[in-house]
Amino acid sequence: MKAVLDTNVFISGIFWEGNFCSQIIEVWKEGKITLVTSSPIIEELIKVLKDFKVQMQDEEIKEWEKVIIENAVIVESSIKLDLIKDDPSDNKFIEAALTGKAKFLVSQDKHLLRLKQYENIKIVTPEDFLKLIN
8 A cells, every 4th residue: 555654744753652653654664555755755854854853863864764765666746736825845745646646645734634635645644544554
């Protein structure tokens, strides 16, 4: 099952163990889901990790980048959407999901969650995603 994970899912899952987001990261690391991502999504995650209030060493950030690159389907989307007017940078998650034919976009972002679905992509919270895959 293919899924795009929003940056906020990674941040919550990396820094706080035992929550829904960390469980999703574990499910992905175990190979039970296929992560679909793109260069703009990876770049955003790296930037947020570097600037986050909880400091992470550069080596750890590079390790996360490496794990994602080596264990994800990385797509380069030619699709440019203008769906999320309040936060246009969120469009990259839907673009990656469309290009990578992901069934799910997992997010905690209200702009994305408000859509609920776009074409064949279900936009769900981490908690709902875990319920759907278990």
